[in-house]
Amino acid sequence: MTPSTEDRPFGLLQLWDAVADAVAERECIVQGSRRLTWAQVRDRTTRLGWFLTAQGFGARPGVTEEWRSPNDLVGLLLRNSPEYLEGSIGSYRARCAPFNVNHRYRAEELAHLLGDARPSAMIHHRGFGPVLAEALALVPDLDPVLVEVDDGSGVDPIVGSLSYEDALAGATPPDEPVAPSPDDVHVLYTGGTTGMPKGVIWRLRELAGRPTGITVSSLDEARDAAPRRAWLRAFPAPPLMHGAAAWFSYGAWSRGGTLVLGEDATFDADRALALARDEQVAWMAIVGDPFAQPLLRALRAGAEPPSSLTYVFSSGAALSPDAWTELEQYFPTLKLVNALGSSETGPQAVQTSSSQTQFRAGPTTYVVSDDHASLLSADNPGVGWLSNSGDLPRGYLNDRERTEATFRVVEGRRVSVSGDRAAVDPDGEIRFLGREATVINSGGEKIYGEEVENVLRGLPEIDDALVFGRPSERWGSEVVALLVATGAELDRDQIRERCDDRLAGYKLPKAVAYVPAIRRHDNGKVDYEWARNTMAPLAGRSS
CATH class of the missing domain: 3.30.300.30 (ANL, C-terminal domain)
Structure with missing residues (x-):
C-alpha cells in the first residue's frame, strides 16, 4: 500500500538513489548512441549538484509561506535529452528547484516566465540561446548563471555562458556536504489555462506518490523490486517539459526502468514505432488523438507494431473511442490508460477501456460545492467544482491569492479545486462536465x-x-x-x-x-x- 504523504519519509531523489544502488549497471537513459547507466547518471548529476552548490544556490532559509519556493530555482530550456532529466536530478542534489520552460516560447512569453520564476540558473540547449538572450534583455534585473548544452545547432553560445560538460568536469565536492530533503520542491509551470503560465510548487515527498504513479512504501522495497524489472523500458513520446511526460518518466524510473528518448524535435509516428521496436519499449506515453492518430496512420500504412509494447499512458488531450479500439486491434494485449488531471491536482480520474464512456474518479477525487463549503456526495448531490485530495502541491509560486483560492480545507480535508466542473449523482457517482474556462487544448498544449x-x-x-x-x-x-x-x-x-x-x-x-x-x-x-x-x-x- 502506498504510504500517505505524512508517513512517506523519502522523496524522489532518495527513491532513485535506492534504485541506483540496486541496478547501477543497468541502462538508465538511452537516446540514440548515448547510453547512460544508473551509475553514470548518478555521477553526472552529483557533479551538476556540486556545480550549483558552488554558485551559492540551494535551500532558502526561513521560507514558510506555501506560495514561496524554499529552494533556488533552475530553469530547463531543453528538448528531450539526457540533460533535461539530469538537470532535474542535479538540481535536487543541490537543494534547488528545477522548473520546465516551454521551448516553443518567443522572447516576450519567455520573459514573462523568467520574470515570474526569477531563476538562479538556466540550463539551455545552445540553439535556444538567441531567444533566451532576447528574453533576458527584457528582464534587466535578472542575471542567472547560464549553462549551455551543445545540441549541434551551430549557434554561437551566449556570451558569458558555460558549457554543460565543462561545468560537470570542473565540479568538485563542497566543503560542507549538502543533505537534500524530501520537502525540497520541483516547480511545474502550467500551460496557461487561466492566463499566463503559473508555477505549481510540488514537494518531492508528494511527487514520490500517486501524482507520478509511484507505489512503493519504502526504499528497501524499491531496492528489492528494481532488479526484477530489466524488461521495463519506457518511451515518453511528448516533450518532457510537459508534466504528464515528466511524471510518467518518474514513475518508470521509480521501478528501476530505462527511459528511452526520441531524437526528433517533433513527433514522427514512423520513427517512434521504429524506436519502440529497436529498443524493446514496453511502456509508452502519448497525448491523446494528436499522437494516436498519426500512430494509427503509420500502422495502417504497414508499419510493424512493436511486439514488446504492453502499456500506453495517454493524458493531456482527448483520446477518441475509435482510435482506442483500433489501437487494441494492433496490440491485442495492450493495457491503455487515459488519465484526467492537472498541474495543480495530479491525476483525478481514468478511463481503462474504450467502452468506458465516462472517466472513473480516483480514490482522492471529490466535488466541492459552488460555495466551497462542503463536499458533495450521494446524500448531498449536485454540481460543483472538481477537486483532489491526498498528495498535493504547496501552492502557486509567488501567488498568495491564487494559492488560497485553489488550495482549501473543506470539511477538514485539504483539497485542490480545479477549474473543471463535475456533478455527484444521487448514487454517489461523479460525472465530469468539462472545464469552466474557455481553454483550447491543442496537441497537449494549453x-x-x-x-x-x-x-x-x-x-x-x-x-x-x-x-x-x-x-x-x-x-x-x-x-x-x-x-x-x-x-x-x-x-x-x-x-x-x-x-x-x-x-x-x-x-x-x-x-x-x-x-x-x-x-x-x-x-x-x-x-x-x-x-x-x-x-x-x-x-x-x-x-
Whole structure:
C-alpha cells in the first residue's frame, strides 16, 4: 500500500538513489548512441549538484509561506535529452528547484516566465540561446548563471555562458556536504489555462506518490523490486517539459526502468514505432488523438507494431473511442490508460477501456460545492467544482491569492479545486462536465484564447477577434479565429507571419474567418455556440 504523504519519509531523489544502488549497471537513459547507466547518471548529476552548490544556490532559509519556493530555482530550456532529466536530478542534489520552460516560447512569453520564476540558473540547449538572450534583455534585473548544452545547432553560445560538460568536469565536492530533503520542491509551470503560465510548487515527498504513479512504501522495497524489472523500458513520446511526460518518466524510473528518448524535435509516428521496436519499449506515453492518430496512420500504412509494447499512458488531450479500439486491434494485449488531471491536482480520474464512456474518479477525487463549503456526495448531490485530495502541491509560486483560492480545507480535508466542473449523482457517482474556462487544448498544449485575442487585436487591420478551438483529427483541437476587419482583410498566413514574434507557433490560428461583428450576450459574454456555427461554413484554409 502506498504510504500517505505524512508517513512517506523519502522523496524522489532518495527513491532513485535506492534504485541506483540496486541496478547501477543497468541502462538508465538511452537516446540514440548515448547510453547512460544508473551509475553514470548518478555521477553526472552529483557533479551538476556540486556545480550549483558552488554558485551559492540551494535551500532558502526561513521560507514558510506555501506560495514561496524554499529552494533556488533552475530553469530547463531543453528538448528531450539526457540533460533535461539530469538537470532535474542535479538540481535536487543541490537543494534547488528545477522548473520546465516551454521551448516553443518567443522572447516576450519567455520573459514573462523568467520574470515570474526569477531563476538562479538556466540550463539551455545552445540553439535556444538567441531567444533566451532576447528574453533576458527584457528582464534587466535578472542575471542567472547560464549553462549551455551543445545540441549541434551551430549557434554561437551566449556570451558569458558555460558549457554543460565543462561545468560537470570542473565540479568538485563542497566543503560542507549538502543533505537534500524530501520537502525540497520541483516547480511545474502550467500551460496557461487561466492566463499566463503559473508555477505549481510540488514537494518531492508528494511527487514520490500517486501524482507520478509511484507505489512503493519504502526504499528497501524499491531496492528489492528494481532488479526484477530489466524488461521495463519506457518511451515518453511528448516533450518532457510537459508534466504528464515528466511524471510518467518518474514513475518508470521509480521501478528501476530505462527511459528511452526520441531524437526528433517533433513527433514522427514512423520513427517512434521504429524506436519502440529497436529498443524493446514496453511502456509508452502519448497525448491523446494528436499522437494516436498519426500512430494509427503509420500502422495502417504497414508499419510493424512493436511486439514488446504492453502499456500506453495517454493524458493531456482527448483520446477518441475509435482510435482506442483500433489501437487494441494492433496490440491485442495492450493495457491503455487515459488519465484526467492537472498541474495543480495530479491525476483525478481514468478511463481503462474504450467502452468506458465516462472517466472513473480516483480514490482522492471529490466535488466541492459552488460555495466551497462542503463536499458533495450521494446524500448531498449536485454540481460543483472538481477537486483532489491526498498528495498535493504547496501552492502557486509567488501567488498568495491564487494559492488560497485553489488550495482549501473543506470539511477538514485539504483539497485542490480545479477549474473543471463535475456533478455527484444521487448514487454517489461523479460525472465530469468539462472545464469552466474557455481553454483550447491543442496537441497537449494549453492555449488561453484571450492571450491570442489580445495580440490579434493589436494588429491595425483587426478591430475585434474571438479565438476558440474546433475539433481536429491531428491535434485534438485546433486554434481558429473569427475576426472583424477595420479595412482590408489579412489572410491566415499573413496573420501568422505578423504575430510570429509575439506568440508560439502552436498558439497561432490554424484558420480564420471574417464577420461583421462578434456576437455577445446581453451580459457581454461571447456567444460561443453562434461562433462555432458561424466558423464552420466560413473557415479559411487550415494546416
